[in-house]
Amino acid sequence: MATKSIELFALDGKIGLVTGAARGLGRAMAAGLAGAGADLLLVDVLEDTLAQTASDIRNETGRRLDHLSTDLGNTGALESIVAACVDRFGRLDILVNNAATTVRKPFTEITPEQFDRIMAVNAKAAYFLSQHAARQMIRQNTGGKIINMASLTSEIGMPNITAYGASKGGVYALTKGLAVELAAHRICVNAIAPGFFVTDLTSPVWDSADKRAWIQSRIPLGRPGSPDDIVGTAIYLASAASDYLTGRVIFLDGGWMAS
């Protein structure tokens, strides 16, 4: 029985596509999914780091790892990413829309160009990559899993990242809408909303002792997340263990939103 239960989380034979996989939470999720048995196409704009990450995970897990360097802000390139995955692996079962960017500035100082870039990478790319992935999953008629990356700012305000928050509010709504639209095709769509994790994205915050202390004081578990803390939730959402879960945003935040 114990063996059978753990098999619910196995990803053997599954093909996944992870964006923003070169570093940070994307890298950790990619390593976790490959560790659970999935073969993966990793996508990122950081070409050299991405190639190194793919090589590292391949060596660690023995899975098939391929990588594609592209800028997700280029909407016209998104269809070719799914096509590349199908070309290389024959199918697509799991999409992780993880890549994101931000500009830390007061609301009054953000330019239309900065706003458009944040929206294009964080929300528009997730929308259209999901569209191309869903079309492929529907053609396969195998069901599928889409995992989006939301944020505390999907639900609450924080200073200097209001444009980012607007994009993550969009990801929250996208998750709900897609879950309803794709349920008939057995495609489950959920999101992870990380609290504060120590990555390059949040380094400007960690570099400030005052901000670090303020954040830590608001986390009931008493520490920020490390990339490894996201792996279990990612495997759960990618696997058969979550086949009856769709349209949920899981706040993975050490208790922040509960307090």
Ligand SMILES: NC(=O)c1ccc[n+]([C@@H]2O[C@H](COP(=O)([O-])OP(=O)(O)OC[C@H]3O[C@@H](n4cnc5c(N)ncnc54)[C@H](O)[C@@H]3O)[C@@H](O)[C@H]2O)c1
């Ligand atoms: N770290 C946190 O505390 C935190 C909190 C809430 C949400 N998140 C979300 O988690 C996800 C991962 O964040 P992270 O902390 O690992 O950030 P990170 O900056 O370390 O990693 C993001 C990755 O996305 C890639 N990327 C950015 N723009 C891209 C583009 N245009 N095309 C292709 N790739 C691009 C980057 O090169 C990088 O490898 C993001 O969606 C972020 O919004 C993170």
